[in-house]
Amino acid sequence: MTELQWTVVVLGAGLGTYALRAAPFAWKPFREFGRRHLRCLTYISFAVAAGIVSRAIFLSGGQFGLGREVWIKVLAVITALLIYRVTRNMPTALFSAVGVAIAIHWLVA
């Protein structure tokens, strides 16, 4: 592709994506809709967050991942939740769990 074609791709993809992001901020009916249906949008937000977690754990390259890495990820999440339950400190839980996962990965490699 030429430089001009790449410029059109960058601008087209950028403007198209921006339109999707900006529409609810630009038009009052969308903002009103957002406020009226915040409860439904809250459920969507929870489902998105949970989906990101399960997708990151169980999928690899668009397919179900099997084996060691999935179990290490599951263990890392459980470790983080347990540490968070005790400490109520998110960075501690986050970095401890990643540390545990690295250690297990290294040990079983």
Next chain:
Amino acid sequence: MSEIKDGFKAGARVVPTFGVVFFGYGLAAGVAHVPGPAALAITLLVFAAPAQFAIADVASQGGGVVQLVSIAVVVNLRFFVMSLTLAGTFDQHRRIGHLIWCQFVSATTYLTTFFHWRGGKVNDAFAFYRGVVLAALPAALVGTALGLWLGVGLPALLAFAATLFLPIYFSLMLAGEKQTRNEFTAVVLGFLLTPPVEVLFPGWGLFIVALSVGLGVAGLTEADSGDD
């Protein structure tokens, strides 16, 4: 100012994942012969890793301009719903600012802001959101540039570790939320249904499941209230 700082601190926790994901995009763009300046401009103007990977993938298969633009827009349809949610939480007096900063709505910036706002820890959700963006955006740009520049992978152990930050962070965020029964139902359904639906509809699973679960749970709740 302090809420921007709080947002920055919250955003900094996912910087490693963000950096590595965009590092991967930089690698993929290099392999697909996307010119370096175009790859960086795409990170700035599209700011959505799934769509960017799709662009690199279609480009590597010889896709044309229309295909590349279409795939980016279609993969990014979910941003409409995310912005719809944020528009309901931001104050209504800084419309120009909203229209500038909404460029950086992504799953991470939106969820981090939403959950902190919902937990009552944030008064000015827009300021907090800007802080999250200020942490995430440089990570995305640096990650892309490093991916393009280095052209080889991270050591396997570090690459694996970097993929853990995002799922652990969102798990902790969900665990820290006081949830109603309906919200808990949405979490369980989102968790269980997203992987299989994602396999069936690559790139769409998260969006389809979240929308269906949100509408379904809200619909059931309304039906229950009607019965009362």
